[in-house]
Amino acid sequence: MKYYAKPIGRLINELSKLPGIGGKTSQRLAFHILSMEDEHAEALANAIIDAKKSIHFCSVCGNLTDVDPCSICSDASRNGKIVCVVESPQDVMAIERIKEYRGLYHVLNGAISPMDGIGPADINLKSLIVRLQEDDTVEEVILATNPNIEGEATAMYIARLIKPTGIAVSRIAHGIPIGGDLEYADEVTLLKAVENRRQL
Amino acid sequence: MKYYAKPIGRLINELSKLPGIGGKTSQRLAFHILSMEDEHAEALANAIIDAKKSIHFCSVCGNLTDVDPCSICSDASRNGKIVCVVESPQDVMAIERIKEYRGLYHVLNGAISPMDGIGPADINLKSLIVRLQEDDTVEEVILATNPNIEGEATAMYIARLIKPTGIAVSRIAHGIPIGGDLEYADEVTLLKAVENRRQL
Numbered sequence: 001m002k003y004y005a006k007p008i009g010r011l012i013n014e015l016s017k018l019p020g021i022g023g024k025t026s027q028r029l030a031f032h033i034l035s036m037e038d039e040h041a042e043a044l045a046n047a048i049i050d051a052k053k054s055i056h057f058c059s060v061c062g063n064l065t066d067v068d069p070c071s072i073c074s075d076a077s078r079n080g081k082i083v084c085v086v087e088s089p090q091d092v093m094a095i096e097r098i099k100e101y102r103g104l105y106h107v108l109n110g111a112i113s114p115m116d117g118i119g120p121a122d123i124n125l126k127s128l129i130v131r132l133q134e135d136d137t138v139e140e141v142i143l144a145t146n147p148n149i150e151g152e153a154t155a156m157y158i159a160r161l162i163k164p165t166g167i168a169v170s171r172i173a174h175g176i177p178i179g180g181d182l183e184y185a186d187e188v189t190l191l192k193a194v195e196n197r198r199q200l
Numbered sequence: 201m202k203y204y205a206k207p208i209g210r211l212i213n214e215l216s217k218l219p220g221i222g223g224k225t226s227q228r229l230a231f232h233i234l235s236m237e238d239e240h241a242e243a244l245a246n247a248i249i250d251a252k253k254s255i256h257f258c259s260v261c262g263n264l265t266d267v268d269p270c271s272i273c274s275d276a277s278r279n280g281k282i283v284c285v286v287e288s289p290q291d292v293m294a295i296e297r298i299k300e301y302r303g304l305y306h307v308l309n310g311a312i313s314p315m316d317g318i319g320p321a322d323i324n325l326k327s328l329i330v331r332l333q334e335d336d337t338v339e340e341v342i343l344a345t346n347p348n349i350e351g352e353a354t355a356m357y358i359a360r361l362i363k364p365t366g367i368a369v370s371r372i373a374h375g376i377p378i379g380g381d382l383e384y385a386d387e388v389t390l391l392k393a394v395e396n397r398r399q400l
Contacts (some may be wrong), residue, residue: 004293005266007251014247017240019232025220031290032219033248034255034264040217041252045245047214048233051207052241055234064234066205090231093204184224 008034060131062107062124064089072105079103081139085128085158087111087146090183095144098191103142106131111150112157120157128158132167140168142197146182159200170197208234260331262307262324264289272305279303281339285328285358287311287346295344303342306331311350312357320357328358332367340368347374 004012008030016026033041057063058070065071072078072092082103086092092105110123120126132138141162145151159169173196185193204212208230216226233241257263258270265271272278272292282303286292292305310323332338341362345351359369375393376385385393 004289005255005264005271007247007254007266008264011247011251014244017244018229020225020228027290027293028220029218030251031264031288034251036252038252041248044214044217045248047207047211048241048245048248051211051230051234052236052238054207055205064205064208064231066207071205088231089204090227093227 057109057124058107061105062109062127063092063105064107077102080135080137082142083128083131083138083140084142084144085155086144086182087151087154088183091144091146094182094185094190095194098187098194100191101194103140106141108145108154111145111154113150113153123154125158129161132162132165138167140170142170142172142194143200144172144182144194146180148179163200169200171200172197257309257324258307260327261305262309262327263292263305264307277302280335280337282342283328283332283338283340284342284344285355286344287351287354291344291346306341308345308354311345311354313350313353323354325358329361332362332365338367340370343369343371 011033012023012026012030015021015029016023018026021029033044036044054066055064056066056068058065058068058073060069060073063070063072067074079102082101083106084095084101084103085106085108086095087108087110089107089109092107095101095105106124106128108123108125108128110118112118112120112123132141141158143155143158145154155171159171162169172193182190211233212223212226212230215221215229216223218226221229233244236244254266255264256266256268258265258268258273260269260273263270263272267274279302283306284295284301284303285306285308286295287308287310289307289309292307295301295305306324306328308323308325308328310318312318312320312323332341341358343355343358345354355371359371362369373396374389375396376382376389382390
C-alpha cells in the first residue's frame with residue numbers, strides 16, 4: 001500500500017470492502033474517481049450519504065423507503081386484499097418490474113436460516129402477523145420468498161402461522177429455477193411464477 | 201427507476217457511472233451500502249471526497265500525490281540518474297511492486313494518440329523536457345509506455361526528442377511473459393521475442 005499516497009490507499013481500501021470488488025477493481029475504480037470531475041465525485045459521495053440518511057424501513061411493510069409509510073403502502077390504487085411476502089427490497093423491485101402485480105408487500109428483510117442462527121424473531125415477521133390481525137381486508141398472502149432452502153423453510157413456517165386465520169396462503173410457482181435468485185429472475189419467468197401460485 | 205425511493209435511485213445511478221459497473225451490479229452495490237453500518241458508508245463517502253480534495257499532480261513528475269513534490273521525487277535515497285517514463289500513476293505502482301527499480305519517474309498521464317486527437321502537447325511531456333534540461337544529473341531515460349500503438353508512438357516521439365541531448369534512452373523489453381506459453385503467444389510478441397533475443 002506504500003506505492004500510492006495515503007488518501008488513494010484509503011479510497012482503494014474502502015472500495016475493496018464492497019461485494020464483488022476485488023483488489024484490481026477497487027484500484028481501477030479509485031483512479032477513475034480521481035480522474036472524474038469534482039462535481040461528479042461529490043455527487044457520488046453525497047448519494048451515498050443521502051441514501052444512508054434518508055432511507056429507512058417502512059413501518060408497515062418493512063420495505064426501504066424515504067417516506068413513511070412507503071409509496072406502495074400509501075398508494076390507494078393498489079389492491080389491499082393481497083399481500084406479497086418477499087425477503088428483500090430488491091425482490092419488491094423485481095416483482096414491480098413485471099407490472100402485473102397490484103397488491104401490497106411485506107418485506108421480511110431476511111429468511112429463516114437455522115444454519116446461520118437466524119430464527120423467526122430475527123426477520124420482519126411479527127409485524128406481518130400483527131398487520132394481518134389488525135387489517136381484516138387482507139384475503140390472500142402470496143409467499144414469494146426465494147426458491148432455496150431458507151426461502152422454502154420461511155414460506156412453510158409463515159404458511160403454518162397464517163393458515164389458522166382463514167386467510168388464503170399461496171406460494172409462487174416453481175417456474176423459477178431452484179437455487180436461483182428472485183432478484184435476477186427475468187420478467188416472464190417471474191410473471192409465470194406469480195400467475196401459477198398454488199394454494200397451500 | 202420508479203420502483204425504489206428516489207435516494208436509492210440516485211445512488212444506483214451514480215454507481216452505474218463507474219467503469220465496469222452495470223445496472224445489476226450498481227443495484228447490488230447500492231443495497232449493500234444501504235445495509236452497511238452508518239460509519240462504514242460515511243468512511244466510503246469521505247474517502248471519495250478526501251481523495252478528490254487532497255490528491256493532485258506532483259509538480260515534478262506528474263504522479264498523483266497528496267504532498268508536493270511527491271514522496272518518490274523527494275526521496276533522497278532514490279537514484280536521480282534514472283528517470284522512468286510511464287503513461288499513468290497505475291504504471292508507477294506496477295513498477296514499484298517489482299521492488300527493484302530505485303530511480304525516479306515521469307508520468308505522462310496519457311499517450312500520444314492522433315486517432316483520439318491527443319498530441320504531444322496534451323500529455324505531461326513538456327515538463328519532462330524542461331526537467332531534463334534543468335537537472336543535469338539524469339543519465340538515462342527508460343521509456344516504459346505501454347506496448348501498444350499509442351505507447352510505441354509516444355516512446356518513439358520522446359526518444360527522438362531526447363536523443364540529441366546526449367542522455368541515454370532505453371525502452372523496456374518486449375517478449376514472452378515469464379510463466380507464459382510460447383504456443384499461446386501472439387505473433388507480434390513472438391516476433392519481438394525472437395528479434396530481441398540475447399546472447400547467452
